[in-house]
Every structure is written in structure tokens, then in C-alpha cells.
Amino acid sequence: MSKREFLKSVVCLTLFLACILSFGETVRLTVIQTTDIHAQVSGRGSPGIARLASVVKAERRAAGGSGRVLLIDCGDLFQGSYQATLDRGASLVSCLNHLDYDVFVPGNHDFDFGTKILAERLNGLRATVLAFNLRLGTVRPGRILPWKLFERNSLRIAVIGMTSPFLFSWLAGGQTEGLEVADYQTELARVIPEIMACNPDLIVLAMHNGRFMPSRLEQGGKKRISAYSFLRKYPQIDLVLGGHSHQENAGVKIASSWYMQAPPRSGGAAVAEIVYDRTKRRIVSLQTRIAHAADAEPDPEIVSMLGPLTERSREKGTRRIARLAFSLEPLKKSETENRLSRMFGRAMLRATGAEIAFHGTLSSYRSRPGVLHASQVYLLAPYENLIAVLDVTPSECRAILKEQLAKRRSGSFQAPCGISFRTDRGGSLCSGLFLDGETEEWKDESRTVKMAVSGYALAGAGGRFPVLKAIASKKKVEFSGADVRSALEKYLAEEYPCGTAGKTDRGK
Numbered sequence: 001m002s003k004r005e006f007l008k009s010v011v012c013l014t015l016f017l018a019c020i021l022s023f024g025e026t027v028r029l030t031v032i033q034t035t036d037i038h039a040q041v042s043g044r045g046s047p048g049i050a051r052l053a054s055v056v057k058a059e060r061r062a063a064g065g066s067g068r069v070l071l072i073d074c075g076d077l078f079q080g081s082y083q084a085t086l087d088r089g090a091s092l093v094s095c096l097n098h099l100d101y102d103v104f105v106p107g108n109h110d111f112d113f114g115t116k117i118l119a120e121r122l123n124g125l126r127a128t129v130l131a132f133n134l135r136l137g138t139v140r141p142g143r144i145l146p147w148k149l150f151e152r153n154s155l156r157i158a159v160i161g162m163t164s165p166f167l168f169s170w171l172a173g174g175q176t177e178g179l180e181v182a183d184y185q186t187e188l189a190r191v192i193p194e195i196m197a198c199n200p201d202l203i204v205l206a207m208h209n210g211r212f213m214p215s216r217l218e219q220g221g222k223k224r225i226s227a228y229s230f231l232r233k234y235p236q237i238d239l240v241l242g243g244h245s246h247q248e249n250a251g252v253k254i255a256s257s258w259y260m261q262a263p264p265r266s267g268g269a270a271v272a273e274i275v276y277d278r279t280k281r282r283i284v285s286l287q288t289r290i291a292h293a294a295d296a297e298p299d300p301e302i303v304s305m306l307g308p309l310t311e312r313s314r315e316k317g318t319r320r321i322a323r324l325a326f327s328l329e330p331l332k333k334s335e336t337e338n339r340l341s342r343m344f345g346r347a348m349l350r351a352t353g354a355e356i357a358f359h360g361t362l363s364s365y366r367s368r369p370g371v372l373h374a375s376q377v378y379l380l381a382p383y384e385n386l387i388a389v390l391d392v393t394p395s396e397c398r399a400i401l402k403e404q405l406a407k408r409r410s411g412s413f414q415a416p417c418g419i420s421f422r423t424d425r426g427g428s429l430c431s432g433l434f435l436d437g438e439t440e441e442w443k444d445e446s447r448t449v450k451m452a453v454s455g456y457a458l459a460g461a462g463g464r465f466p467v468l469k470a471i472a473s474k475k476k477v478e479f480s481g482a483d484v485r486s487a488l489e490k491y492l493a494e495e496y497p498c499g500t501a502g503k504t505d506r507g508k
Helices: 003-025 049-063 082-087 090-098 115-124 184-197 300-317 339-352 374-380 394-406 466-473 484-495
Strands: 026-034 069-073 128-130 134-136 147-152 155-162 179-181 202-207 212-214 224-226 239-241 249-254 257-261 268-277 282-292 320-324 356-358 370-373 386-392 449-454 478-483
Touching: 026 049, 026 155, 026 202, 026 239, 049 069, 049 090, 049 268, 049 282, 049 300, 069 147, 069 155, 069 202, 082 090, 082 300, 082 374, 090 115, 090 300, 115 134, 128 147, 128 155, 147 184, 155 184, 239 268, 249 268, 257 268, 257 282, 300 374, 320 374, 320 484, 339 356, 339 386, 339 449, 339 478, 339 484, 356 394, 370 374, 374 484, 386 394, 386 466, 386 484, 394 449, 394 466, 478 484
Parallel strands: 026 069, 155 202, 202 239, 239 257, 356 449
Antiparallel strands: 026 268, 134 179, 147 155, 212 224, 249 257, 249 282, 268 282, 320 370, 386 449, 386 478
């Protein structure tokens, strides 16, 4: 070998060794996130969790297996489909366990069946439950952690969990039993030093919150603030996983962090592919994308697992409830009531014995004339709203009514039932209140009447009804034990039995 050839060989070997050493310094990690699945176990109206499962499995294989992947769900998992009403979300525990999720962060709708049911679901999950701002007395001690250090592909990754700070603006009654929500900014300031003391390579914040969150929600404020407002204090956080808002986001920078959010309703997963330099202890590359589930083949194991529930939902969902000679439609923004809102109100009055009710319509679903089945009643009332009863005076009722009339065009309007009144051309209240069946104006402040509202409205409906919430906070509130959907179903069955036809919508 000539000297020139020898030198050439040395140079080539040096370059080859440099490449090996270079590759040895970098490692890869994939973070797969799902959120707001809302118990979409079937393919109707969404790809379904069986298709989502195929996406998750494919992404995990492509990343090199579980040792190089973190799989995280950011909440609103157990409620949101007719099937979930039959087992109260238990089937979703089996799905997450089958897919070997690493982390679960509870969302606001995960409390809808009550904290005792939620405790059963969380205790059944193999995933670590994370939420630094959540205290829940109904779960076993230590089941909910503020954060956890994971090791994947020689990397130490600290994952922090955060539930929505505004749970008490949506939940009421048994949905809040044993529930405490700590100030998220105070708690985050407390846990970050703990995490930094463990010297992690990466920090991930998984939260049931969108890129934007309302400001002063408890007081009914409308202003939105970006997550930037608190993330800028913590440049240590590398990746943020969002949820709750149903706003799919393939990736955007917020302060010093990178933010992504998966599609809702089993629509897909958000995927972050990270290349990390262990020597320099920094991220070399962070790329995020959305892996949609619409075209994926359903995972056969999940399909088999959910088979009994799917069959049960077909059987229960086709149960005949009523026969109607008319359609049922959501309230228009110009209306103060319609046929469906009156049915909700009358159903609540009958279920509770109250004299006044406030309730609007709950979805965009329109039923046609004919037989109404149980699954259609669910579509008319797709939430687990409890019924609350409290005594109100005329002035309190008037204040609540004024607030609702001001919200008439917002889509959250709670239509009154059991009272009559007049409005001016602008839609504002311009007359006294008259209780149904009475000709004298109700204005005696010493006379209170029972008013029925949903627990969601009582809690302020996500900051929309501060007047109603303030009035209720000073009252003794009783929960009837009934929920809005079951009250509506019973009312429909009694008033419009399947053996009749052509009955009109009159009277209580």
C-alpha cells in the first residue's frame, strides 16, 4: 500500500468513526398524543377508537417500539357517546390499557358521571394519572401525581399533567364530590423546581387546556389569554400537549415551548418526533404532525373488545320511546322558546315538582316526525346534566331572565318555562312576570317558588351565567336525583306514547 493510499484510508476511517460517534450522541424519542376522544367507540360521526388504535400502533412501530415512545391522552375520554351512557365509560379503560398508554390527564367531561365513577375508571387505568392542580378525595391516595419521570431510549423525560383550572364552572352536585382544584400557576411554580432537581433531559406539559384559555372565567369574562402568558415563565418546558378546545394543531411555537394538539373525537393523533443530542444536552430537531385516523383500518383487537358494548348499544338504542307527529329542532337565535325547549322545561318541572324551569336546547340534532328511539333522545340531550332545584324570589328570577335574554343569540340561551312575560323589539324584558295559571303579577318578594335548572347552568356554564351562579351560591340547592336526559325521555314516553299518533305539543 502506498503512503498516499494509506493516508486516504486513515482519513476515510476517521470520517467513518466520526459519523459513528456523532450518531451515538443523538437519540430519538416519539411522543404520541390523543385528546378529547369523547368515548367515540364506533365509527358513526367519527373514525372511532378502533381506527385511532390502528394509528397509534402504526406510529409506535414506526418509532421503533415502546422503548422509544411516550403515549399520552389529555382527557375528555369517558363521556360523549350513547355507548358510554351504557357502561359509564368503562370500555375506554380497556381500550387505553390495551394500547399501553403511559399517561392520562383527566378532562372536565371525565367528571360527568360523578367523582365516584371517575375514581373507579382512574383506579382501573394502568397509565399514570397526572394533574398537578387536581385533588380528588374519591381516588386512592397517590393515584393522581403532579408529574413523573420516564426513561425512554436512554432519555429522562419529565411529564407534567394539568387538568382544566375551571372545573367548578362546569360541574355541580356529585360531579364535584371530594374535588379540589388548586391554582395552576402556584402549583406549576412549585413543581418546576422539583423537576429541575432531577435533571431531566426533556420536559413535557400535558394539559386539558387549549392554546388559549378564558380569562376571569369564574366571573364570566370573555377575554382569551394565550398559554404564552404562563409558559414564558418556564423556558424549561420543551413540548406542550393541549386539549379541551377541539382545535387540532399540528404544531406552533408558544414562548420557548412547542405546542401541538390532536384532533378530537378519535380523529387522529398528534405526533412529535424529537432528535436529542445527549452530549450537548439539547434538542437537535423537533418535528410535529397530525396522523389522521379517517382512512385507517379498524384495529381488530379493539373491535372485538368493544363488540359486546356495540351490540348492546344497538339493542338499547333502538328502544322505542315516543311517536311524534312533528319534528324537534334546536332553538334559533331569534327565539325565546320553541317546542323542544318547552319539552325540556316541562320534563324538568314534572321530575322535580318545581314551578319554573330554565333550559334551552343542547345540540344541533333535528329529529323527524315518527318514532323516536333512545339513541335519538341521547342526540337531543348528549350531556350528563343533573337537575338542580332552588327557591327564588321575583327579583332573582327577573335577574336570571334578563341574563338569559342577553345571551339569546349566543347559542347557550336557557329558555324559561312556567312563567310568561313580554320583551321589547330589542329582546329586553319590558313587563312583569306571571306564573303559569295565575293572572296576578308575581312581585311579592316574600313569596319564593322552586326553580329547576341544569347543574351545568347552575355552575355558570363555563362563565356564561355569572348572575345565575352568584344567586345560586347564596341558596340551598337540592339535586333531584334525576338528570335532564332521563327526565326528557320519561316525559316523551308519557306524553307521546308509541301507540298514539298526531298528538300536539300542548299542556304540561
